[in-house]
Amino acid sequence: MLNERKAQSVSYDTRAGSARVVVASGSGTGREGRGTALLDTKGQIVGVDVDEGSEPRVVVMLGAHEAVARTHVTRLTVTRDAGGEVLSVVVHDLGR
Numbered sequence: 049m050l051n052e053r054k055a056q057s058v059s060y061d062t063r064a065g066s067a068r069v070v071v072a073s074g075s076g077t078g079r080e081g082r083g084t085a086l087l088d089t090k091g092q093i094v095g096v097d098v099d100e101g102s103e104p105r106v107v108v109m110l111g112a113h114e115a116v117a118r119t120h121v122t123r124l125t126v127t128r129d130a131g132g133e134v135l136s137v138v139v140h141d142l143g144r
Contacts, residue, residue, distance in 0.1 A: 053134060055110045058093055060142075067093050069137045071108055076129045078138075083124040085139050089117040096137050098126055106134050 053071050060067045067085075086095040086109075094116050095109040125138040 050107050051104055052107045052109055055095075055108050058110055065140070065142045067139045067142060069093065069096055069108055069110065069139065071134050071136060072129075074129050074135050076127045076135050078125045078127045081124050081126055082121065083126075083137075083139075085120040085122055085142065086116045087118050087120060088115045091142075093139065096124065096139055098124060098134060098137055104132070108134060108137055 056070045056072070058067055058069045081099060083099065084097040085093055086097065088094050088111070094111040095107055095113075097119075098106045098108060120142070122142070123140040125140070127135045127137075129135055
């Protein structure tokens with residue numbers, strides 16, 4: 049079973065070609081890694097598969113799984129709180 053978290057919001061930075069997905073408020077340390085952006089038919093983020101291939105794997109969802117039309121493996125910056133819970137994810141290299 050997936051360790052799934054519901055995102056609160058997403059904001060796009062078209063100039064940088066990135067998006068910031070907020071899961072919860074708080075502060076923590078950002079760490080670079082790889083993951084998969086889950087995109088709809090318009091290229092908007094439906095979710096993010098964080099820490100793909102490692103434990104604990106977390107999937108952050110903004111929308112329904114059924115809305116995912118394609119995936120994009122990319123660089124992420126994941127911020128976690130002291131307990132290891134994901135607070136936010138910056139998805140880089142969206143090519144927007």
